[in-house]
Amino acid sequence: MEDVKTQLTNDHSFSNKGRIILIQRQPIMECAIDILTILGSAGQVVLKAKGDDIPTAVGVANVITEKMMKGTSKIVDIIVDSENGTGKYGMTLISTIEIILAKKLN
Numbered sequence: 364m365e366d367v368k369t370q371l372t373n374d375h376s377f378s379n380k381g382r383i384i385l386i387q388r389q390p391i392m393e394c395a396i397d398i399l400t401i402l403g404s405a406g407q408v409v410l411k412a413k414g415d416d417i418p419t420a421v422g423v424a425n426v427i428t429e430k431m432m433k434g435t436s437k438i439v440d441i442i443v444d445s446e447n448g449t450g451k452y453g454m455t456l457i458s459t460i461e462i463i464l465a466k467k468l469n
Contacts, residue, residue: 386412386420394419395426398464402427402436407465413446417460424462432466439463 382405384398402408412420428436440463448457 382407383409383411386410386416386423388416388419391419391422391426395423395431398423399427399431402432402464402466407439407463410462410464411459413459414457417458420460420462424464427464434467436464436466439465 382401384401386394398408398410410420410424424438428438440461442461442463444459444461445456446459448455450457
């Protein structure tokens with residue numbers, strides 16, 4: 364597991380080249396550049412985020428697919444879910460998102 368402001372782990376549900384990236388609070392462009400280098404070598408990444416970090420994950424996916432790699436990458440799937448968590452008033456549901464990005468094959 365590497366730690367570069369995004370948390371990287373091997374993703375065994377895809378090919379052995381896939382990566383899961385946990386998006387946390389950081390600037391969108393900084394995160395997009397980190398992910399761009401990983402996407403270039405891995406070919407596919409999964410962006411995961413919870414709660415207040417979801418807009419960052421969506422912004423990163425948009426920057427990569429619409430600006431940095433326009434025409435050469437795509438959003439394969441978006442999975443929205445929720446999980447139990449603790450909040451200010453006890454147990455609460457926390458929204459989660461997974462955005463799967465892949466390089467397009469020529």
